[in-house]
Amino acid sequence: MGETNLGDLFEKYMNKEPLFVNRNILQSNYTPEAISHRDQQIDTIAKVLSPALRFQKPSNLFVYGKTGTGKTLTIKYTTQEMRAASKRSNNSVDVIFLNCKLKKIADTEYRLVAQLCRELGKAIPPTGLPTDEVYKIFFETIDAKGQIILLILDEIDQLVKKVGDEILYNLTRINTELTKSQVAIIGISNDLTFTEFLDPRVKSSLSEEEIIFPPYNAIQLKHILTQRSKLAFKKNVLEQGLLEKCAAFAAREHGDARRALELLRVAGEIAERDGNDLVKIEHLDIAEEKIEKDRVLDIISTQPKQHQATLYSIFRVCSKRKEMVFTGEIYEVYKDVCAQTGLRPLTQRRVSDIIAEFDMLGLINAKVISKGRYGRTREISLSTPKVSNPKIKKILETGLDLTA
DNA sequence: GTCAATTCACATGAAAGAGACCACGGTCTAGTG
DNA sequence: CTAGACCGTGGTCTCTTTCATGTGAATTGACGA
Numbered sequence: 001m002g003e004t005n006l007g008d009l010f011e012k013y014m015n016k017e018p019l020f021v022n023r024n025i026l027q028s029n030y031t032p033e034a035i036s037h038r039d040q041q042i043d044t045i046a047k048v049l050s051p052a053l054r055f056q057k058p059s060n061l062f063v064y065g066k067t068g069t070g071k072t073l074t075i076k077y078t079t080q081e082m083r084a085a086s087k088r089s090n091n092s093v094d095v096i097f098l099n100c101k102l103k104k105i106a107d108t109e110y111r112l113v114a115q116l117c118r119e120l121g122k123a124i125p126p127t128g129l130p131t132d133e134v135y136k137i138f139f140e141t142i143d144a145k146g147q148i149i150l151l152i153l154d155e156i157d158q159l160v161k162k163v164g165d166e167i168l169y170n171l172t173r174i175n176t177e178l179t180k181s182q183v184a185i186i187g188i189s190n191d192l193t194f195t196e197f198l199d200p201r202v203k204s205s206l207s208e209e210e211i212i213f214p215p216y217n218a219i220q221l222k223h224i225l226t227q228r229s230k231l232a233f234k235k236n237v238l239e240q241g242l243l244e245k246c247a248a249f250a251a252r253e254h255g256d257a258r259r260a261l262e263l264l265r266v267a268g269e270i271a272e273r274d275g276n277d278l279v280k281i282e283h284l285d286i287a288e289e290k291i292e293k294d295r296v297l298d299i300i301s302t303q304p305k306q307h308q309a310t311l312y313s314i315f316r317v318c319s320k321r322k323e324m325v326f327t328g329e330i331y332e333v334y335k336d337v338c339a340q341t342g343l344r345p346l347t348q349r350r351v352s353d354i355i356a357e358f359d360m361l362g363l364i365n366a367k368v369i370s371k372g373r374y375g376r377t378r379e380i381s382l383s384t385p386k387v388s389n390p391k392i393k394k395i396l397e398t399g400l401d402l403t404a
Numbered sequence: 405g406t407c408a409a410t411t412c413a414c415a416t417g418a419a420a421g422a423g424a425c426c427a428c429g430g431t432c433t434a435g436t437g
Numbered sequence: 438c439t440a441g442a443c444c445g446t447g448g449t450c451t452c453t454t455t456c457a458t459g460t461g462a463a464t465t466g467a468c469g470a
Contacts, residue, residue: 110449129427130448306452327414350453352415368415372463375413 012275018234019272019279025232026265028258031073036227037220038074041211045078048209049184052093052148053086057175057182060206064192065213068256071188072154074213079150079186094145096120097152100159109167112159113138120145135170139177146180156187157194168198172205215255221247224257225264233268239280242267246284263287293388299361301395306346309337310354312396314364318382319389326377327352341400355380 024030035042049058065071079095086093096119100112113134114124120141124134142149151171153159160168174183187206195203216224225243246267250260266287271279300311313334317325331348338345346354355378359366366378384392396402 108450133448304452346452347454348414349416349455353453356415368460370461370463371413372461373410373412373465374463375411376460376462377414 017277019237019268019277020232021234022232023265023268025228026261026268028262031077032228035070035074035077036224037216038070038213041074041213042078044211045075046082048211049078049082049150052082052150052184053089055090055092055148057148058150058184059208060172060184061186062195062207062210063186063188063213064194064210065190066192066215066254066256067190068250068254068258068260069213069215070257071213075152075154075186075188079152082150092148093150094147095150095152097154099154101155110134112167116151117141139174142174142181142183143178144180149181149183150186151183152186152188154188155190157189157191160194160198168202168206172202216251216257217255218244218247218251221250221255221257221260225260228261229264232265233279237271237277237279239278242279242281242284245281249284249288262291266291289385292385296363296384296388296392297395299363300392301399305341305343305400306350307354307357308396308399309341309343310334310351311358311363312393312400312402313337314355314358314380315382315389315393315396318364318380319393324379324381326379327355328377330355330380337400337402341402343400352378 025032045061045063048061051058063071063075076097079097083093083095096116098112098115098119110129110131113131114129117124117134117138120138122137122141124137156168168185171183171185185206192212195207198206222243225247229238229243243264246260246264249263250256253259263284267283268279270286270290271283276283300308303311310330313330313336314325316337317330317333327348331351334351335345337343355364355366358364359378362383364380365383366380368376369379370376382389
């Protein structure tokens with residue numbers, strides 16, 4: 001591409017009227033000033049937590065709801081308001097918010113507690129200290145504050161899945177060791193069946209109060225979209241029926257508002273890039289595809305080599321053949337791939353786990369079946385859209401230096 | 405034909421090892437007054 | 438005398454391997470009708 005060409009491009013871009021006024025408003029981390037359709041939940045949360053303002057420990061609270069139903073937003077909003085209120089009077093409340101899903105923060109018991117300490121302003125090395133030492137520091141720090149602490153654990157199900165429920169047990173018992181402070185735990189979970197896996201003791205003490213966030217329906221979604229799009233887009237750049245379609249899309253996917261907003265934003269970006277002065281319904285379709293594709297490519301390119309090699313083997317076998325493919329066969333191909341790339345092949349045991357991980361990520365479908373006399377294995381097929389398969393393969397090949 | 409036993413090809417679990425990080429305390433070294 | 442470099446120790450974390458056990462239906466083969 002010549003320089004003049006590029007110059008033209010920039011020129012064009014600069015001259016083009018942008019469709020967005022503020023695209024951040026459609027970003028998922030944006031906090032709106034008012035939360036729609038969640039009045040009842042806000043009310044309940046406030047009622048449960050309000051004793052904290054009078055220096056009494058509120059009940060532990062458990063919040064359920066699918067992704068994108070506004071759980072995190074609502075909790076954050078309510079607790080911030082509370083903290084503000086307490087600052088004005090007796091300063092009795094402090095809030096710690098922790099997202100357990102973020103890697104490197106809450107993978108292990110140690111890290112979680114260390115992170116909690118950091119939130120309280122105590123520096124803790126990322127590793128090196130015995131775990132109970134960190135606990136001790138945590139206890140002391142909290143007790144020194146003499147406050148009611150609202151400990152919010154977002155995506156708590158992820159935490160338990162990774163490190164087990166012992167940590168929750170420790171946290172629920174924390175109050176017995178504290179003299180000046182008290183801690184109330186607020187757990188947020190996407191998984192409605194999550195508490196079934198918990199130790200009964202933990203379960204009963206953790207979910208003293210429960211709140212369920214129902215999914216938004218299409219009408220509510222549309223309302224939210226309308227509100228946000230008013231702020232995010234310029235006037236009259238959205239095609240008639242666009243928001244309805246967008247809301248319908250998301251409502252179909254269990255009323256995920258986050259997704260609806262993302263869809264709208266990406267559609268807007270696509271329209272803008274194309275130099276349209278109207279975001280059209282067809283942009284939505286493209287946006288949906290793009291979001292999925294980006295997600296997949298992002299996952300793939302950040303995988304470690306062994307995983308990439310495994311995935312590459314799966315792609316190689318699956319794209320060649322129509323019928324179902326089984327673990328053993330993948331492993332054979334995988335060994336070849338390793339030989340080609342100079343990678344040390346892992347055991348089948350490990351590869352089996354890796355395949356299961358890819359299934360979890362939704363990149364492939366792997367179902368355990370029994371073929372009777374012919375054993376038990378995973379039946380593997382691709383779940384990525386066929387269009388993007390060549391691209392995925394290419395990425396894997398470059399990632400593995402397999403240009404042949 | 406029926407029914408229980410067998411068998412396959414992995415799945416799934418548990419435990420333990422390897423190697424990378426990291427903090428901390430002790431020792432050594434070189435620079436400074 | 439002191440700051441900084443450089444170990445060794447003891448801890449965690451992640452990825453793997455090793456060893457053991459589990460699993461579900463096609464197949465087999467004995468049995469009875």
